[in-house]
Amino acid sequence: MRTGRAISGTSGIRIKVAMIMILLTALLLEACRSAPAVQKNYYLIESVDSVSGRDWKLSAALLEVVNVEVSPAYAGHKIAVREESNRIRYYDYHEWAVLPQLAIQDAVIANLSGTGMTAYAPPGFSGVRADFILRTTVSRMEMQDRGKEFYALLAIDFTVIDNRDRSIRIVHRAIREEKLKSKSMNLFADAISRMLAGECAALAQKIETIPDLIPKQ
Incomplete structure (x- = not known):
């Protein structure tokens, strides 16, 4: 029992x-x-009209914009934020809508096309040989958290290669940063787009100074 x-x-x-x-x-x-369901937000890198108001002399230039190289830390959809000198993390619910290498290539083509030159991605046009090859490298593209202040940072290199003899004609390097009014991912994406457009305009001015390839109108 x-x-x-x-x-x-x-x-x-x-x-x-x-x-x-x-x-x-x-x-x-x-x-x-x-x-409530957690919603992901997606952001765009887009072309910006930063070349209007100038009489460009680039209408005869053909520029082939080859694939953009992006540092592996920034090459994915995740958006990076730097909080310490050697430490970054990625936002969980904020991503690039398009892979950076593709979005930047499209934006570079659109920005440079605004100067009057013909910029395009390979394979380009059948039977047409470009005057230049443009190689683009992005080593950093991040939001920086500096305590109570937030910045957008873009480090980009352009290399212009003469397509006749493969010599390097122009190297343009820039590290740009812009203070954001608030910790807004939309402001961050907008700042990246505008800084990229500004460097494209600076590159176009350098290309314009190559007299043997760009006949003045």
């Missing part, structure tokens, strides 16, 4: 534990259903 009571008591405890687990599971499921 003692053994029977012991077994009965153990069974009762197991039943109570099982009921508690069922109740906790039901409460957890209800909490999950009632909690």
Whole structure:
């Protein structure tokens, strides 16, 4: 009889534990259903009209914009934020809508096309040989958290290669940063787009100074 009571008591405890687990599971499921869904936000790197108001002399230039090289730390969809000198992290719910290498290539082509030159991605036009090859490298593209202040930073290199003899004609390097009014990812993406457009305009001015390839109108 003692053994029977012991077994009965153990069974009762197991039943109570099982009921508690069922109740906790039901409460957890209800909490999950009632909690708002976390929404991801996606941001664009776009061309910006930064070349208007200038009489460009680049209408005869053909520029092939080859694939952009982006440092591996910044090459994915995740947006990087630097919080210490050698430490970055990635936002969980803020991403680039398009891979940076593709978005930057499209923006560079659009920005430089605004100067009057014909900029395009390979393979380009059948039977047409470009005057220049443009190689673009992005080594840093990040938001910087400096305590109560936030900055957008872009480090970019352009190399213009003469397509006749493959010599390097122009090297343009820039490290740009812009203070943001607030910790806004939209402001950050806008700042990156504008800084990229500004460097494209600076590059176009350098290309314009190559007299043997760019006939003045």
